């Protein structure tokens with residue numbers, strides 16, 4: 001049987017550009033295999049196949065703009081695939097009823113949709129800039145996060161019950177989330193005690209105009225989404241900030257010398273690439289800072305790669321592009337990449353993949369000023385380094401005050417994973433490396 005595969009509900013966004021076509025006519029595809037990638041100015045998502053089958057013809061190509069209901073391709077569905085999908089749906093309905101019953105027992109309300117009302121599933125979000133709400137709940141990740149693997153019936157089931165699949169661990173084949181996982185997640189959630197904290201969002205809007213003239217200025221999309229992510233990181237991670245300083249007087253002499261050499265190539269070396277190199281050395285010495293806590297909170301996942309995120313303030317809000325494998329790059333390459341990422345961030349040219357996979361973040365306000373701040377950890381990372389403006393100060397050396405260039409550092413860390421002594425050792429070592437880069441060789 002031939003079927004038109006249409007763009008499903010993509011959250012009401014229209015005219016979204018196709019940036020990748022992942023299949024071609026004649027391909028035999030599986031249910032849920034990704035067909036195309038859509039990318040709006042803020043997010044990218046893959047559209048999965050609703051059924052297994054053979055691709056008869058493609059109706060789209062890269063660069064086309066599509067909305068909900070646009071035809072993507074014609075799929076030749078095999079009988080077996082149809083039967084399988086019908087079976088899955090009936091399993092879903094059965095599971096729906098079981099959970100509905102469980103929820104009713106818990107005095108929760110559940111609406112089980114009629115089978116005829118089942119709509120296409122919103123695809124798993126594969127990549128979002130740091131600002132996404134989901135990211136906020138998991139990761140801005142940066143990290144962006146790993147897409148949830150689940151069949152459409154499980155997705156529908158989870159959506160009806162308000163369960164976020166990215167918070168559920170799959171017990172099925174290859175980590176696939178099955179109905180039982182959703183039920184277990186809901187059961188656990190129902191058993192959680194309700195927070196007694198006041199929720200400001202539940203309170204009525206305050207009328208500030210009572211006291212004088214006001215102007216309401218809508219937040220940008222990045223601000224709204226990164227705000228949700230930052231809020232989530234702030235309330236869910238026990239932060240401690242360790243402040244420190246580094247004497248970068250010698251480093252500055254070296255930087256200026258190198259800068260003069262690199263200038264003819266059009267490369268400007270600021271202190272940030274040098275800080276990145278020192279951070280790489282510190283992360284190699286203290287691997288628990290280059291890690292993530294698993295969701296349950298009983299395992300620390302140490303990363304063998306060093307992908308460093310750099311916070312960039314743009315007119316639309318904060319984004320965190322990532323420099324991959326910073327340990328394998330030289331200073332000139334880091335400087336070039338930083339300038340390119342900063343430029344593309346400001347021109348809204350970053351791709352979601354530019355903002356994924358970070359293992360540690362640096363937020364540098366050194367170009368602006370200030371003496372110290374409390375950076376918010378970029379979940380799922382466990383630490384972030386804040387850098388303030390270097391300043392020349394009198395320092396007592398051998399009984400005499402001499403002018404030295406001092407760089408203020410502020411390291412926020414997740415206290416569930418890192419203890420205060422480790423953070424102090426990290427920042428002291430970082431300061432030593434910045435004072436004398438040769439220390440990174442020891």
Ligand code: COA
Nearest residue numbers: 270271272311312313338342363364365366367388389390
């Ligand atoms: N102390 C003293 N001066 C510093 C410094 C520090 N810690 N960090 C940077 N500077 C200086 C630089 O040397 C440069 O000086 P110059 O113009 O006289 O040569 C100036 O400040 C501007 O540097 P900047 O353009 O910010 O470069 P960078 O390499 O430090 O930062 C990016 C790279 C990507 C972060 C940068 O392009 C950018 O977007 N900067 C804006 C600041 C920002 O967004 N910070 C994050 C906020 S959350």
